[in-house]
Amino acid sequence: xxxxxxxxxxxxxxxxxxxxxxxxxxxxxxxxxxxxLLSIYLEAPPHTVRALAAKLAVSKxxxxxxxDAMGKLGLVTRRRDGADLRNVLIQRTVQGSLYLERxxxxxxxxxxxx
Amino acid sequence: xxxxxxxxxxxxxxxxxxxxxxxxxxxxxxxxxxxxLLSIYLEAPPHTVRALAAKLAVSKxxxxxxxDAMGKLGLVTRRRDGADLRNVLIQRTVQGSLYLERxxxxxxxxxxxx
DNA sequence: AAAAAATGAAACGGTTCCGAAACAAACATT
DNA sequence: AATGTTTGTTTCGGAACCGTTTCATTTTTT
Numbered sequence: 001x002x003x004x005x006x007x008x009x010x011x012x013x014x015x016x017x018x019x020x021x022x023x024x025x026x027x028x029x030x031x032x033x034x035x036x037l038l039s040i041y042l043e044a045p046p047h048t049v050r051a052l053a054a055k056l057a058v059s060k061x062x063x064x065x066x067x068d069a070m071g072k073l074g075l076v077t078r079r080r081d082g083a084d085l086r087n088v089l090i091q092r093t094v095q096g097s098l099y100l101e102r103x104x105x106x107x108x109x110x111x112x113x114x
Numbered sequence: 115x116x117x118x119x120x121x122x123x124x125x126x127x128x129x130x131x132x133x134x135x136x137x138x139x140x141x142x143x144x145x146x147x148x149x150x151l152l153s154i155y156l157e158a159p160p161h162t163v164r165a166l167a168a169k170l171a172v173s174k175x176x177x178x179x180x181x182d183a184m185g186k187l188g189l190v191t192r193r194r195d196g197a198d199l200r201n202v203l204i205q206r207t208v209q210g211s212l213y214l215e216r217x218x219x220x221x222x223x224x225x226x227x228x
Numbered sequence: 229a230a231a232a233a234a235t236g237a238a239a240c241g242g243t244t245c246c247g248a249a250a251c252a253a254a255c256a257t258t
Numbered sequence: 259a260a261t262g263t264t265t266g267t268t269t270c271g272g273a274a275c276c277g278t279t280t281c282a283t284t285t286t287t288t
Contacts, residue, residue, distance in 0.1 A: 008156075010221035011214055015156055018149035023171045030275080031142055035132035042122070042129055049236055057137045059277070064237060069274080086235040086284050100125055107124035144245085163266055173247070178267060183244085200254045200265040 009114045016110040017103075027073050032058070033066045037075060040090055041100055046081070047090040075099055123228045130224040131217075141187050146172070147180045151189060154204055155214055160195070161204040189213055 005013065021028065029037065035056060040047050049067070053060045067090060070076045075096035081087035119127065135142065143151065149170060154161050163181070167174045181204060184190045189210035195201035 004226045005218075005222050007215065007218040007222065010218040010225070011152060011156060014217065014221065015149065015152035018145055018152060019170065021145055022149050025171075028145055030144065031132055032136055032275095035129065035136050038125060038129035038132060042125060050234085056133065057139075060236065061238085061278085062276075065275075068237095084235085084285075088236060101121065103128065104119075104121040104124040107128065108119045108121065111124070112118045146245095164264085174266065175247080175268085176245095179245075182267095198255075198265085202266060 005114075012114060013107070013110055016113075017106050020106055020110075029070070030066075032056070032062065033070055036063065036066050037070060037096065037100065040076060041092055041096065045089070045091075046087075048081075048087050049090075052090070070096075119228075126228060127221070127224055130227075131220050134220055134224075143184070144180075146170070146176065147184055150177065150180050151184060151210065151214065154190060155206055155210065159203070159205075160201075162195075162201050163204075166204070184210075 036052060039052060039055060049060055049063045052063045056063075067076060067078060071078065073095075074093055077091045077093055078088050079091055081089050150166060153166060153169060163174055163177045166177045170177075181190060181192060185192065187209075188207055191205045191207055193203050193205055195203050
């Protein structure tokens with residue numbers, strides 16, 4: 001993808017994807033939750049609460065609660081770190097991969113229609 | 115924009131934009147609110163509550179409350195329709211235009227870095 | 229071994245959002 | 259004019275989220 005998107009193209013892309021998400025009534029993740037989920041899936045492990053909080057510039061409880069919510073949806077899992085029992089390692093799930101893959105397909109498809 | 119985005123490219127784009135939004139601690143619009151805002155700015159007027167509710171496949175109160183919230187932020191305005199006083203016409207504002215322009219710039223900029 | 233620091237989670241109060249139902253006002257129909 | 263429809267808003271109880279503070283556990287430091 002070498003070409004930059006024009007202003008109306010970028011907005012139209014956002015609009016199309018948003019429309020699809022709203023209409024499908026999926027488990028609508030907040031911007032924060034979605035960003036956390038993407039961090040977990042796009043960047044190399046290990047992922048800890050503290051590191052995520054620092055990267056997003058939010059408090060730790062924000063991460064904890066987002067993980068609670070997404071864990072309930074099966075999008076992530078938590079496991080204690082054997083090396084340092086204070087740490088919690090956040091792990092990916094099959095369901096989470098599928099969720100993001102569907103999002104990516106949506107973006108890809110709509111980007112071609114512009 | 116002729117090239118389609120690959121799956122990881124699409125996700126990285128979403129991630130970058132989400133990160134910027136979360137970190138800037140802007141008035142964080144929900145997916146619904148953002149989609150409504152984009153509908154108002156991208157499609158031809160007039161915009162009514164009923165039409166927006168139908169387009170997004172949500173109930174009318176959802177639209178009303180989103181307009182309340184975004185009106186408080188100065189992103190949209192409401193005016194009664196002179197021809198049919200039952201209707202409420204949703205109108206754009208300078209502030210709303212600037213808000214979306216900034217979003218579009220964000221998307222455009224990040225799309226070039228991929 | 230004792231004190232300090234770090235990590236993640238829980239508690240608390242306040243705000244916002246939701247879906248469904250009830251509502252007021254304006255128009256249409258008869 | 260009276261009834262029924264349409265439009266947008268408000269209300270209600272319940273759920274989710276937020277920021278801050280406090281807590282329990284584990285590790286590090288002294």
